[in-house]
Amino acid sequence: MWQLFKTTGFRAALLYLLIFLISVAILCSVLFIQTLGMLEQEIDNRTRYEIDLTKRLYQTMTTVEFIKQIDRRGRGPSSGVFWLASTDGVKLAGNLDRLPIIGATADKGDGWIEFYFANLAQPGGKQIIRGRLVELDPELRLFIGSDVGSRESLTIRTVRDMALVVFLTLLLGLFGAAVMGRNSVRRVEKINQIVHKIIAGDLHKRIILRGSGDELDQLAVNLNSMLDRIESLMQSMRDVSDNIAHDLRTPLSRLRARLDVLAIQADENNRVELSKPDLDDLLKSLDEVLNNFNALLSLSRLESKATKFYRETFNLSDLVQDVASLYQPLVEETGQKLHINLGKEAVVVDGNRTLLSQAISNLIENSLKYAPASDIEVCLHHEDDKIELSVIDFGDGIESKDHARVLKRFERLDASRHLSGSGLGLPLVKAIIERHDGFMRLRESSPKGLTVSLVF
Amino acid sequence: MQVLLVEDDEVAASSVLEGLKMHGIDAVHAANGRKALEIIAEVKPDVLVLDRMMPEMDGMEMLSKLREQGDNVPVLMLSALGDVEDRVVGLKAGADDYLAKPFSLDELVARLEVLSKRTPNTVSERELCYADLRVDLIDRRAERNGQDLELQPREFSMLVYFLKNQGTIVSRSMLLENVFDLSFDPQTNVIDVHISRLRQKLDKQHASPLLQTVRGSGYILQEQSGN
Numbered sequence: 001m002w003q004l005f006k007t008t009g010f011r012a013a014l015l016y017l018l019i020f021l022i023s024v025a026i027l028c029s030v031l032f033i034q035t036l037g038m039l040e041q042e043i044d045n046r047t048r049y050e051i052d053l054t055k056r057l058y059q060t061m062t063t064v065e066f067i068k069q070i071d072r073r074g075r076g077p078s079s080g081v082f083w084l085a086s087t088d089g090v091k092l093a094g095n096l097d098r099l100p101i102i103g104a105t106a107d108k109g110d111g112w113i114e115f116y117f118a119n120l121a122q123p124g125g126k127q128i129i130r131g132r133l134v135e136l137d138p139e140l141r142l143f144i145g146s147d148v149g150s151r152e153s154l155t156i157r158t159v160r161d162m163a164l165v166v167f168l169t170l171l172l173g174l175f176g177a178a179v180m181g182r183n184s185v186r187r188v189e190k191i192n193q194i195v196h197k198i199i200a201g202d203l204h205k206r207i208i209l210r211g212s213g214d215e216l217d218q219l220a221v222n223l224n225s226m227l228d229r230i231e232s233l234m235q236s237m238r239d240v241s242d243n244i245a246h247d248l249r250t251p252l253s254r255l256r257a258r259l260d261v262l263a264i265q266a267d268e269n270n271r272v273e274l275s276k277p278d279l280d281d282l283l284k285s286l287d288e289v290l291n292n293f294n295a296l297l298s299l300s301r302l303e304s305k306a307t308k309f310y311r312e313t314f315n316l317s318d319l320v321q322d323v324a325s326l327y328q329p330l331v332e333e334t335g336q337k338l339h340i341n342l343g344k345e346a347v348v349v350d351g352n353r354t355l356l357s358q359a360i361s362n363l364i365e366n367s368l369k370y371a372p373a374s375d376i377e378v379c380l381h382h383e384d385d386k387i388e389l390s391v392i393d394f395g396d397g398i399e400s401k402d403h404a405r406v407l408k409r410f411e412r413l414d415a416s417r418h419l420s421g422s423g424l425g426l427p428l429v430k431a432i433i434e435r436h437d438g439f440m441r442l443r444e445s446s447p448k449g450l451t452v453s454l455v456f
Numbered sequence: 457m458q459v460l461l462v463e464d465d466e467v468a469a470s471s472v473l474e475g476l477k478m479h480g481i482d483a484v485h486a487a488n489g490r491k492a493l494e495i496i497a498e499v500k501p502d503v504l505v506l507d508r509m510m511p512e513m514d515g516m517e518m519l520s521k522l523r524e525q526g527d528n529v530p531v532l533m534l535s536a537l538g539d540v541e542d543r544v545v546g547l548k549a550g551a552d553d554y555l556a557k558p559f560s561l562d563e564l565v566a567r568l569e570v571l572s573k574r575t576p577n578t579v580s581e582r583e584l585c586y587a588d589l590r591v592d593l594i595d596r597r598a599e600r601n602g603q604d605l606e607l608q609p610r611e612f613s614m615l616v617y618f619l620k621n622q623g624t625i626v627s628r629s630m631l632l633e634n635v636f637d638l639s640f641d642p643q644t645n646v647i648d649v650h651i652s653r654l655r656q657k658l659d660k661q662h663a664s665p666l667l668q669t670v671r672g673s674g675y676i677l678q679e680q681s682g683n
Contacts, residue, residue: 280672283560290558291641310545325610326636329649354544358640365643 003185010181017173024169028162036155043130043146044112050080050144051134058136067093070142081129083143092140096129099143113145128152187216191223203231247292247423251285258282295424302355302431309352309435316347316356317380320389323360324378331368331376338364341379347387349456351436359432362425363391363452371395371449387438387456394449403442429454457572459483460501462492462518463534464510472505475561481568489513489521496527502572504529505564508546509536516549523550530571534559543639554639562673566625573624584619587679589658589666591619600662610635611654618667618677627674651675 004010058066067084074082074095082094091098100115116128131145190207197205206227207220258281262272302309324340331338349356360378367376371393381388398406407430429452430440438456445451459476461483463469469485476483484499486492488510496504504522508515515533522529533551535543543554553567584591588601591612598605598615607615613635618626628647633639651667659665668676 287558294556294558312544322636322638326632326638326642326646326650327644329653330644330646333649354639357638361638361640361642368644 004178004181007181007185007188009184010177013173013177013180017170017177020173021166021169024166025162028165032155032158032162035158036151039151039154040148043148043151047080047131047144047146051132054134054142054144055136063140070094081131081143081145081147085141087139087141089141094143096143099141113143114148126152184216191216191220195223198227203227203234243423244292244296248289251288255282255285255289258285292424295428299424299428299431302428302435309355311350311352313348313350314353316349316351316387316389317342318346319353319357320360320378320380323357323364327361327364327368327376334372336373337375339375339377341377343380343382345382347380347382349387349436352432355432355435359429359454360389360391362429366425366452367391367393367395367450371397374449388453389455390451390453392445392449392451394445394447397444397448397450398442400442400444406442407440426452457481457503457568458499458501459503459505459568460486460492460495460499461505462486462489462510462515463505463507464488465507472561472564476565476568479561479565481565489515489518492518493521496522496529501529503568504531505534505568506531506551507534516546519550532564532567532571543633556641560672562625562670563627563629566627566630566673569624570621570626570630573621584616586619586622586677587664587666588662589619591616600658600666603661605657607654607657610650611657614650614654615658618675622677625670625673625676630674 054070057069061069070082070084070093073080074093081096083091083096083099084093085091085099089098100117111132112130113132114128114130116126126149128148128151129145130148131143134142134144136142187210194205194207206224209217209220211217258278262274266272320342321340324338328338328340364376364378367374372395374394377390377392379388379390379392381390406426408427426440433440433454433456436456438454441453441455443451443453459481461469461472461476463472463485464487466487469487473483473485484495484501486495490513492504492506495501506515506519510518513521519531519533522531530552531550532553532555533543533546533549535546535554535556543551543556546554553571555564555567582592582594584593589598590600591598593616596612598607598612605615614631617631617635629639629641631647631650632642651669655665655667658667664680666677666679668678668680670676
């Protein structure tokens with residue numbers, strides 16, 4: 001129950017109910033006052049009519065005839081109340097036995113008198129009389145009035161009915177609020193159950209939509225897409241750690257095996273004999289591990305937007321020239337050529353010189369490795385605030401369906417598995433260019449080969 | 457040469473210290489910046505090797521304090537593993553050289569040798585020479601035994617760098633940084649190709665080669681021993 005009260009649906013419904021109840025109460029009160037006023041007016045009008053009639057009759061009749069007339073009318077079914085008496089208070093005619101002493105009755109100040117006495121016919125009942133004293137003659141005292149008991153009973157009945165209406169409204173409203181609250185509680189409860197399952201580790205669960213498009217449905221849609229994202233991130237995390245494990249296992253196992261052998265030797269002789277080439281080999285294995293770690297850490301730092309990096313304004317054309325000319329002799333070693341096309345004007349950028357030189361170098365080394373018998377072109381193109389730096393080779397290229405794959409960490413195509421490499425080269429270039437608010441584009445060279453462009 | 461190594465990792469520090477001793481370099485260790493400043497005031501080391509990442513006072517902070525005090529002892533800054541901040545930042549902060557972890561001992565020794573011999577702003581002479589090799593810095597001409605060497609601009613710069621550090625081992629990354637003004641780690645033997653081209657022009661027609669390869673470390677401009 002308390003749970004229900006805590007739901008927003010139930011609380012909103014309660015608030016509406018309260019406002020509705022107040023307006024119902026106001027409406028009823030207005031109706032009640034109006035009706036009562038009209039009823040009172042009606043009764044008084046009838047009394048006034050009786051008084052007028054009586055006055056006219058009195059003028060046309062003798063006193064004896066008049067006394068008889070009052071008696072007769074008092075007995076009539078119209079149930080007006082009449083009391084005719086001499087000045088000393090002796091009753092002469094009428095259906096009222098006596099008039100309560102004036103003054104003790106409730107004189108309303110406007111000539112109307114109201115009083116009540118026990119109704120003998122009904123035990124505990126009350127008869128309320130309202131009327132006026134009529135001045136006819138100094139010798140006679142006349143009271144004409146009406147029984148207003150009907151008014152009182154109407155009042156009671158109306159109040160009772162209204163209370164019933166308000167009570168029913170309250171009941172109905174509470175019921176509605178409970179249903180609304182229950183409904184939202186049940187749906188939120190369903191979402192909670194699924195979330196609990198996800199917390200428990202079942203990442204495939206999704207919240208079922210009702211299709212109504214309401215706010216809970218929209219929440220469910222957002223939760224579901226959040227879960228999709230988390231799931232894919234976790235998947236890639238898993239892939240990355242698998243890949244790390246795989247890439248590091250080989251050099252680490254090699255290292256361990258070597259050290260094992262040395263340990264056995266040490267057991268026998270208490271000293272280790274190690275040739276320089278063997279030692280260099282051990283160091284090489286270790287360097288491989290460390291380099292992989294280093295590349296991975298740099299990549300993570302670059303990809304996390306939180307870390308700031310140093311920027312300066314420098315001449316990119318010079319940098320491209322420097323890096324390309326560094327590789328020129330290496331390309332020419334095997335009879336190929338490295339063409340450098342820098343355009344006419346120098347391109348000045350604001351960025352990190354070291355990271356960009358690393359990116360250009362990675363691309364050239366990639367071409368050297370994967371397109372060994374091909375010329376390489378390095379082009380820098382500047383147009384309308386857009387800089388495009390391309391490294392083009394004419395080797396076997398990469399099928400366009402694999403373009404997205406090679407940008408992922410540790411992703412290495414089967415065709416290149418036999419070549420050494422960490423599988424971090426292109427992802428690192430991608431991270432670097434993205435840190436410079438640019439993007440990387442892979443295309444097919446013409447007639448064949450791979451063109452990698454950095455656009456920023 | 458007296459070296460002060462400021463490094464919070466005791467184990468790493470002790471093996472570096474031992475390695476330096478094996479190369480005949482006298483080195484002391486300070487575990488943090490505060491202690492290092494005390495030692496500097498006492499022993500005045502020739503070169504400072506400063507770890508960038510340290511608890512309490514980090515390398516950058518200590519370096520700027522040192523430079524504020526007007527101490528211009530040569531400083532080699534060590535970066536943390538996977539640090540993307542490049543050497544430019546370290547050099548801007550007043551370091552004289554910058555080395556990324558993990559590094560080989562040979563690389564560290566080569567850089568320390570160069571740093572300890574550094575005499576700032578005195579190389580304004582027109583001519584550099586070693587044995588029968590002569591280089592004119594103004595006319596950008598090089599000759600060996602009276603014969604002109606036809607060098608490409610990069611080859612000339614490389615030769616000048618070797619001459620300025622004659623008798624000292626120069627690593628590949630030092631060449632890359634100082635001659636090509638690039639500071640990344642190439643995965644190829646790109647520097648070796650440049651060296652072999654220079655060597656072709658420098659040593660081919662002469663009985664005694666001047667440019668020697670030091671296995672695992674780099675190159676050195678030195679007459680072959682025994683000749």
